[in-house]
Amino acid sequence: MEIIKAKHSGFCFGVKRAIDMVNKLLKEKDGPIYTIGPIIHNGEVVTLLQDKGVIPVDDIRSIKKGTVVYRTHGILKEEEEYLKSKRLRVVDATCPLVKKVRQEAVKLRKNGYKVVIVGDKNHQEVKSILSYIENDGIVIDDPQEVKGKKIGVVSQTTQSRELLKKVVDRLLEGPQEVRIVNTICEAVELRLREALKMAEIADAMIVVGGKESSNTKKLYKAIKEVRARSYHIEHECELNPSWFKGIHVVGLTGGTSTPDFLIDRIFYGIKSLCGGKDGGDS
Amino acid sequence: MEIIKAKHSGFCFGVKRAIDMVNKLLKEKDGPIYTIGPIIHNGEVVTLLQDKGVIPVDDIRSIKKGTVVYRTHGILKEEEEYLKSKRLRVVDATCPLVKKVRQEAVKLRKNGYKVVIVGDKNHQEVKSILSYIENDGIVIDDPQEVKGKKIGVVSQTTQSRELLKKVVDRLLEGPQEVRIVNTICEAVELRLREALKMAEIADAMIVVGGKESSNTKKLYKAIKEVRARSYHIEHECELNPSWFKGIHVVGLTGGTSTPDFLIDRIFYGIKSLCGGKDGGDS
Numbered sequence: 001m002e003i004i005k006a007k008h009s010g011f012c013f014g015v016k017r018a019i020d021m022v023n024k025l026l027k028e029k030d031g032p033i034y035t036i037g038p039i040i041h042n043g044e045v046v047t048l049l050q051d052k053g054v055i056p057v058d059d060i061r062s063i064k065k066g067t068v069v070y071r072t073h074g075i076l077k078e079e080e081e082y083l084k085s086k087r088l089r090v091v092d093a094t095c096p097l098v099k100k101v102r103q104e105a106v107k108l109r110k111n112g113y114k115v116v117i118v119g120d121k122n123h124q125e126v127k128s129i130l131s132y133i134e135n136d137g138i139v140i141d142d143p144q145e146v147k148g149k150k151i152g153v154v155s156q157t158t159q160s161r162e163l164l165k166k167v168v169d170r171l172l173e174g175p176q177e178v179r180i181v182n183t184i185c186e187a188v189e190l191r192l193r194e195a196l197k198m199a200e201i202a203d204a205m206i207v208v209g210g211k212e213s214s215n216t217k218k219l220y221k222a223i224k225e226v227r228a229r230s231y232h233i234e235h236e237c238e239l240n241p242s243w244f245k246g247i248h249v250v251g252l253t254g255g256t257s258t259p260d261f262l263i264d265r266i267f268y269g270i271k272s273l274c275g276g277k278d279g280g281d282s
Numbered sequence: 283m284e285i286i287k288a289k290h291s292g293f294c295f296g297v298k299r300a301i302d303m304v305n306k307l308l309k310e311k312d313g314p315i316y317t318i319g320p321i322i323h324n325g326e327v328v329t330l331l332q333d334k335g336v337i338p339v340d341d342i343r344s345i346k347k348g349t350v351v352y353r354t355h356g357i358l359k360e361e362e363e364y365l366k367s368k369r370l371r372v373v374d375a376t377c378p379l380v381k382k383v384r385q386e387a388v389k390l391r392k393n394g395y396k397v398v399i400v401g402d403k404n405h406q407e408v409k410s411i412l413s414y415i416e417n418d419g420i421v422i423d424d425p426q427e428v429k430g431k432k433i434g435v436v437s438q439t440t441q442s443r444e445l446l447k448k449v450v451d452r453l454l455e456g457p458q459e460v461r462i463v464n465t466i467c468e469a470v471e472l473r474l475r476e477a478l479k480m481a482e483i484a485d486a487m488i489v490v491g492g493k494e495s496s497n498t499k500k501l502y503k504a505i506k507e508v509r510a511r512s513y514h515i516e517h518e519c520e521l522n523p524s525w526f527k528g529i530h531v532v533g534l535t536g537g538t539s540t541p542d543f544l545i546d547r548i549f550y551g552i553k554s555l556c557g558g559k560d561g562g563d564s
Contacts, residue, residue, distance in 0.1 A: 165454050172447050172464060179461040182454060 001244060001274050004198060005252045008191040009208075009263050012256035014095030015040050018072045019049075021093045025067055026052055032066035036079060037124060039071045039093060040257040041213035043234060063088060070094050072257075074102060074128030097157050098125050101183040102132045108152030109133045113179060116146055118167050119156030123214055126156055143170035150177045157185040158215040158256075160222075188215045188256060192222055195253045199223045202251035204243060205230040208266055209255030216255030227251075235262075236269035244274045283526060283556050286480060287534045290473040291490075291545050294538035296377030297322050300354045301331075303375045307349055308334055314348035318361060319406060321353045321375065322539040323495035325516060345370060352376050354539075356384060356410030379439050380407050383465040384414045390434030391415045395461060398428055400449050401438025405496055408438055425452035432459045439467040440497040440538075442504075470497045470538060474504055477535045481505045484533035486525060487512040490548055491537030498537030505535075517544075518551035526556045 011019065018039055025033050035056045038046045046056060057063060060079050068088055070080075072095045083090050105115050115137030119126040126139055138146065143166045151171055155164050161184055171178045199205050205227045209216025211234060220232040231243060244250065250270060254263050293301065300321055307315050315336045320328045328338060339345060342361050349371045352362075356376045365372050387397050397419030401408040408421055420428065425448045433453055437446050443466055453460045481487050487509050491498025493516060502514040513525060526532065532552060536545050 161454065165451050168450060168454060169447050172443065172450060172462065175464060175468065177461070177463045179459070180454065181459045182457060186457065 001247055001250060003250045003252055003267060003270055004202060005263065005267055006191070006194055006198060006254070008187075008194045009252075009254045009258065010260040011258075012185070012187045012191075014072055014097060014185075015257045018069075018093035018095070019045070021091055022049060022054055022069055025069065025091060026054070030067070034060075034063050034066060034068045035071055036060055036068065036075060037071055037073075038212075039069060041073075041210040041216070041255075042257040042259070042262075043210055044262055045257070045259055067091055071124065072098065073124035074098050076128055077131040094128075095157070097183070097185050098128070101125070101154050101157060101181075102129050104181040104183060105129050105133050105137065105152075105154050108154070108179065108181070109136060111150075111152075113150045113152030114138075114146065114148030116140060116151055116153045116167070116171075117156065118153065118159050118164050120214065123156060125158075125214075129154070129156075140167060143167050145174065146171060148176060150179070153178065153180040155183045156214070157183060158188050158218060159184060160218060161189065185215075185256075188218075191215075191253065191256065192219055195219055195223055195251070196226055198251035198253065199227040199230070202227060202249045203229065203247040204249075205251045205253070206239075206266060206270065207232045207253055207255070208234070208263055209258040210234060213255045213257050216258065219253065219255055223253075233266070236266045239266065239269050239273060241273050244270065247274075283529055283532060285532045285534055285549060285552055286484060287545065287549055288473070288476055288480060288536070290469075290476045291534075291536045291540065292542035293540075294467070294469045294473075296354055296379060296467075297539045300351075300375035300377070301327070303373055304331060304336055304351055307351070307373060308336070312349070315351060316342075316345050316348060317351045317353055318342055318357060319353055319355075320494075321351060323355075323492040323498075323537075324539040324541070324544075325492055326544055327539070327541055349373055353406065354380065355406035356380050358410055359413040376410075377439070379465070379467050380410070383407070383436050383439060383463075384411050386463040386465060387411050387415050387419065387434070387436050390436070390461065390463070391418060393432075393434075395432045395434030396420075396428065396430030398422060398433055398435045398449070398453075399438065400435060400441050400446050402496065405438060407440075407496075411436070411438075422449060425449050427456065428453060430458060432461070435460065435462040437465050438496070439465060440470050440500060441466060442500060443471065467497075467538075470500075473497075473535065473538065474501055477501055477505055477533070478508055480533035480535065481509040481512070484509060484531045485511065485529040486531075487533045487535070488521075488548060488552065489514045489535055489537075490516070490545055491540040492516060495537045495539050498540065501535065501537055509533075515548070518548045521548065521551050521555060523555050526552065529556075 074094045117139045121139040207220040224230045354377045399421045403421040489502040506512045
């Protein structure tokens with residue numbers, strides 16, 4: 001059995017940046033380090049950082065001293081204001097692309113646009129954007145009519161371009177001005193395109209990443225449509241030997257918050273299960 | 283044989299406004315009245331106005347005195363400047379919707395957008411828009427890649443919404459911000475929708491309007507796709523008895539620059555040819 005590992009896997013630029021910032025702080029050894037919620041949507045990495053002393057908290061009011069690191073998905077405006085008021089030291093590890101979405105949404109609203117966010121209303125990134133526009137926007141995840149003279153559209157960075165296009169197509173049915181600030185992350189798309197090509201030649205696909213990770217979930221969903229024998233796992237212990245029976249080629253990829261070392265562990269996990277040979281990078 | 287006449291036919295708001303302005307000027311009897319090119323794309327109406335003394339000219343430099351009426355499709359910026367420099371009296375009969383497209387294009391350019399005009403580069407409306415943005419824009423009539431960080435899209439008023447959507451869909455492939463000022467004329471669309479419904483129940487369709495009229499040509503093209511037995515005519519003398527052989531229902535519609543009286547004349551023309559009964563308004 002051959003195992004093909006995606007060239008575009010491992011941390012994306014924004015995740016790598018955030019983890020580097022935390023590691024730098026850890027080296028300083030200057031008091032406790034907190035994150036509000038998980039810094040990235042990968043349990044394995046969050047646990048590793050916890051072992052080093054990085055504490056994810058749900059309630060920022062529990063933080064009395066130390067440094068607070070903003071997660072890659074962004075912080076709520078009210079949280080930021082609270083931290084400022086308490087004069088706590090903050091380190092902003094928000095993905096710069098996510099921050100751009102927020103800034104563009106704020107600008108659109110300021111210029112009189114009704115803000116439409118194409119995204120998942122339960123995702124932290126979307127919650128963060130909404131909080132910065134005083135919740136004066138709507139979140140949609142399917143094409144629909146939107147009232148208003150001027151509609152400003154931004155997209156959660158990990159949304160699919162196809163959905164954005166469908167939403168815009170529907171908005172153009174109306175008489176209004178539509179302004180789209182294209183905030184889709186190209187790294188996510190590149191990864192998806194490569195994985196879809198792999199899925200066409202592989203007999204089975206393994207997608208590695210947090211179950212909460214928006215881009216991993218979308219990656220898995222898209223791959224599953226091409227290759228029914230696809231599995232989304234977080235950890236090598238989830239590997240099941242039955243998945244690889246009669247299989248010649250396995251494709252291996254992961255979300256933008258999946259570290260290389262985890263991909264590698266799963267690579268060797270599959271190998272030891274099945275005696276697979278190394279197909280190298282795709 | 284039954285003849286169904288479209289409810290939405292006759293002059294649109296912009297054309298009616300322009301003709302009213304010219305008629306008011308004619309009543310004033312205050313020197314010669316000129317238009318630069320035809321005031322509207324309907325030869326019958328232009329001839330009627332010519333009989334009353336309204337002179338369409340190609341070269342504005344030939345105008346020495348009198349009043350110059352801007353055509354519904356808009357004037358070139360350099361023409362407007364010339365007329366101002368000569369202190370000639372001008373009356374602006376540009377369709378307000380066409381003027382809006384021009385203003386929006388100017389605004390987009392000023393705000394750093396690369397201006398894309400979805401339209402026909404040979405149409406006067408598009409030439410007018412381009413002249414007001416110092417020819418710093420591109421005209422496209424099919425989906426294509428456009429370079430630039432910020433793309434501002436306007437549409438010739440008589441363009442199809444479907445084409446606009448396809449163009450935007452293609453632009454959203456790129457990484458840039460896309461701002462669409464939806465400048466499609468709803469009156470044109472309403473007319474089209476009604477005509478398409480008629481074409482489904484009629485055995486033959488007659489579309490009345492100038493052969494240069496952008497909206498009439500598009501109306502005819504769309505109808506022809508639904509009802510192969512469709513004819514675009516300018517005048518009742520073009521009616522051919524063979525078109526109505528074995529036909530039970532004829533649909534009759536016209537472009538936005540086609541006067542009611544012409545539609546009526548063609549209605550009675552068909553009737554006298556075939557002894558058709560009046561089906562009334564659709």
